[in-house]
Amino acid sequence: MAVGFFDRAKAVFGLQKGARTEGSDTAPRADRQSGRKTKAGRPPLPEVSGAASATIEDVLTARAAGSFDEARAILAAIDKGQGLRTVLRAAAALEAHDEEEVTRLIPLVQKDSPAWQLRLQVAAALDPGPERDDLVSRAVGLGAPAWSVAWLRALSSNDEQKRAGLVDLLFEDAALARTVAARDLGFTDIKPDNDAIRRYTAFAHGRDAIRRFGAAHVVALLGRVDHRSA
């Protein structure tokens, strides 16, 4: 697994064998670029070659390995100006205090559609608490459908809430309820429903990616985004 990632990272960054190891002073080509600096005086992110094959999984693996600049470079290379990649790119920029990039990306995150979905994905990635409740309220205010709120409730750590959420989901969207019960709640006698798999994966992928990325950074980003929208 680790070998696979580093092989892929080499392809993504165009690294040569032994070109860079942790603590080594031999920086990759992109890191050695001219002393060109951004307005804020920050060095530019490494330039990425061969990024077409990179994925969010590569970003998350890089971050898990502590390679935050590399993760940002991959995000910059794979970002198409919308969706989860843009959101994570902006959150990573915020985390790195790169105001210039944050300011540039926030309007794109604001345009993310449907707006309720990102707030609920982030809420689903958070532990229960006021922050999560606030995101759910914002999502509902932005038109989150009943099934999405029921799904979130079904993921509660409180058994009573979880059961109530699952019942709501059964009455709102039975196919999705079966899929969530089977995939998220460990009901072994229930089969995921093919009609709901696409909707399930679209939502769950974002939720899981945000959780691994660090939901707190996306919460902070949404605070900025929603503040600007208000």
Add this chain to the structure above:
Amino acid sequence: MSRPLLSLYRLDRNKLHDLSAQLRELLARDDRAALASLLGLGEELARRLAAERWAVGMMLRPDEDAQAAPIFASLRRVAKRAALELVWTSESPALEGRLRAYDVLREEEDVAEAIDRLLDAARLPWFLQRPGGTGGWLGDEQRETLATRLDELGPALPDEVNAFVAAFGGMDGDALVHDCL
């Protein structure tokens, strides 16, 4: 294997809504004794329900699951008794195919749209949906409009459709069709 026959029911929407609300509340409370009573389950099935982690878990099982199938059958029976009255059953297994695909019907946009709505199982409550089954409903006003339009097309329609039109137009109230209740 014989093809199923479409049946036409008079639907009491308020009663179906009440049953649905009662079921939802019992499942949310996980009151299995009350649920077993509502569904008229015998001792063995009530025991089966009681052995589940949650009653809702039983309701999420596949339709063909050996443990859940008799409970689903009870639930459908209760729903039929509470909210449905059988009006007519087709004698022709070809009726659904005719309604969905007969060119004279498909060429009339409003007619085709109303028929598709009548046969859209996704509009039924989850406990009346059957895998591979056909079902759906139309409110009284839409039923009357569709019946009138079908009646106008009558001379160009096959016998099995005209038999349906006679029953569909001759009833009153909301209509539900289903082939495996």
